Amino acid sequence: MAEKILEIKGLKKYFPLPNGQVVKAVDGVDLELYAGETLGLVGESGSGKSTIAYVLVGMYEATDGDIIFKGDNIAKTGLHRTLKQRGDIQIVFQDPGSSLNPRRTIEQSIMVPLEIHTSLSKQEAKKQVRKLLEEVGLPSEVAEGYPRTLGGGERQLVSVARALATNPSFMILDEPTSALDVSVQAKVINKLIDLQKEFRLSYLFITHDLSLMRNVADRVAILYLGRLCELASTADFFQKPLHPYTQMLLSSVPVATTEEEKMKPVKVLSTGEIPSPVNVPPGCAFHLRCRHKKPICLREQPTRREIFPGHYVWCHLFEQKESPGSGK
């Protein structure tokens, strides 16, 4: 097995509200990430997937838990981490409209990390900007332009180039293509896959799009209301989704071909809505929408169970390793 570069243990991030309530955005998450792999983090709004990303890059300090990155615990450092750690963990944001400063040229934007993280002279840095742009498949003339002259996909590629400037080993991709059209998404995704091989990057790929996840991730983690539901290799996951929420999620995906239709588990009709993370239900967070709930689900939080090698599920139905209803 490849080297483990990141280990998240019992990560919690709470946000107190002025009225005394607490938003439990992330409530006890354990994850590991290996060098060169893509871990897909899937969840709907309010699942806490972006919060995890922000804690990892240091925008937030964790409320509790550990994040061991290459031997150092960075859970509570926030922005007070070393320059090396900042450069080593990079992020590409979702919204191509807001990730680049509209009043600065592409070159100026990419120069920012270069000035801080390298000792290149101005001339060398300018050359490096063009090299990075070519690396992500953009013509070097782009450097002189402003973001508004670029399309959404090109802007995202510029963000990727900017992230590469610090020579990171770990990149967080926070829904990098969800604002893009599919034909543009295809280009960006393929580029990301190429870059991963070239630079041996590890990706934490955050998305709500399961079809996309199927094609990019090595392993998939499903998040619901700040807690994990299921974690498995992509192939296992799509062959045999176990958690009732995962099944609902998968059967809700609109698909464009009949072959995919067959991939879906027996149609589990989606019901209910995600409760607010201010009022996480006691016990299993999903029990309000679950067809298979048992009395224990209302009382106790399920713990991690390994059903097949490397295929974990957080659900009381699996106490005796039985499948709820049906997988396939």
Place this chain on the structure above:
Amino acid sequence: MDNAQTDTILEIKDLSVSFDVYGSISHVLDGVSFRVNRGQRVGLVGESGCGKTTTLKAILNVLPPNAILNKGEILFEGHNVFTMVDRQLAEMRRTGAGMIFQDPSSALNPVFSIKQQFMAALKYAFPPNTPPKELYEIAVKALEDVMMPDPERIMNSFPYQLSGGMRQRVCIAMTIAAGRKLVLADEPGTSLDVTIQDQIMRLIDRLVQENDLSVIMVAHSLGVIREFTSYVNIMYAGTLVEGGKTRDVFENPRHPYTIALMACVPKLTGEGIAEGIPGRVPDYTAPPTGCRYFPRCPYAQEICRAKKPQPVEIDPGHWVSCYLANEVS
């Protein structure tokens, strides 16, 4: 069809619309023609900026003031929306065709309660002497129809108190309760979570069946279109490139753009994603002559640059606007 007159609820004929953006003219829609029969669900697929929303706005005749109608007409139940008198137009918007928007939070006014907005919408859709109590009951019934728990409480709440999915249900209820015949759905599930989108799509599906509505479903998600519509039009850069029964088009796409688009969609079966389509959507101020897709088309010929291709029926009911329709597959 013999009784096309009664069978067709909406017919768009050769619609061309431009926009005057500070002196430069953007030629957005170029010769868009399609028809919606009563009870039919027609999909309109294309990427951002291809003119889907402009088409919907043109149907309701609510194009912005800088829009220029170059040619074409839109017949709603046989009457051209561009030549309707104000009274007819208002009538058509209130009770004929209604729109469901992508973003339910901006479709509702945040400072008025659901009741106030609902009643205002119904007031104009029903005869002027309808007692408010009756309208209220219609509204409550409509909210029940969209599976809203406790409709009376919902009526007295404000948009911010509702989740995105619930707001969209309210918008749908408001559109349907007025007894409209044609629903223009502009990406109704796109801004919602996938499990909620699934619920909304199933809801629209049921309401359309129960009320015998016709629908134009605009979406960029091919999955949504395949699962919901019976007939589909593929739009590229303001032109329709292919159309036909949804199943035919999805199983046997013939236009190079449709083929490329479908290859780009990530599949649950996971065979990787195609490389994407080279180049960009054209600049509408100087769109390519001939076929608008030719600069990006791997099969482009000299004729594609010279002359706009006309739709050719390749299978019964399945047409393609491409000179190479019979060679590409």
Place this chain on the structure above:
Amino acid sequence: MKAKTVDATTTPIETTSTRQAELLKRSWLKFSESKVSIIGLVIVSVFLLLALGGKYLVPYPEHIGSYVDFANAGLPPSSKHFFGTDLMGRDVFSRIVGSFRNTLMMGVVVLSIAAPVGFMVGVTAGYNKGTFIDTALMRVTDMFLAVPPLVLALAIASVLEPNLTNSMLAVTAMWWPWYARLSYGVTSSLRSENYIIYAELVGAKLPHIIFKEILPNCLSAVLTKMTLDMGYVIIIAATISYAGLGEQAPRPALGSMIASGVKYMPAQWWLTVFPSITIMLIVLGFNLLGDGISSMLGAEEI
């Protein structure tokens, strides 16, 4: 499958110069969308020209200072004296044009101090939104805003020795809070933009974030406000000088000219009416220009 016979033209990357020309053309079209903006531009251009070169353009340059010619005192407007003469026999037109230089200087000095000071206060508070710094800075700003501006300026000006410098000081003191508010608003909305967050994450220093990332985004709003404010500063300055607290005789100031002429209304009406119309025109000009600039820059946002 057919081989491709036509070169698929790749998207042309526009050259910087054509792009620039295109942008300029667009900017002008946006600016001139409302025709009155052009009137504003003309008025302001004439004003600037006269303010800078007035001494050489007026018929009686010596009348701008202390000059007495009782033989020609109190003459009504004529072809020789367009706006008549005052009670010292000085040409009113020359004196009005002669006052432009100080009027302009007043506006420029006040705004070029108030805008940067206000910007720094606003950006510091906005960047630290929700902290003690934010509260402290913005409450002080609010205190200034709570006092009616004219009263404050008059109070300051009357405590100090009445002259041009002190009246500039007084107006500046009441003007910066508006820029603080403006920059505060822009900054706190930029605070959540990903490019600002990215700059922080990657380790950019505060001056970089403020001057390189935030400032360029505030610039259009600040510049628009400065143009609009020129007019208001000129009114306030005229009011102060009307109260006798600004530029002192014999040097001309629009406010003091009105004040000294008002006693002779309506007989020598030209002493009051022409300076008043001039103030009105200048303020109108800056306002119309400001509107044009705001529609030009506003539409270019993002």
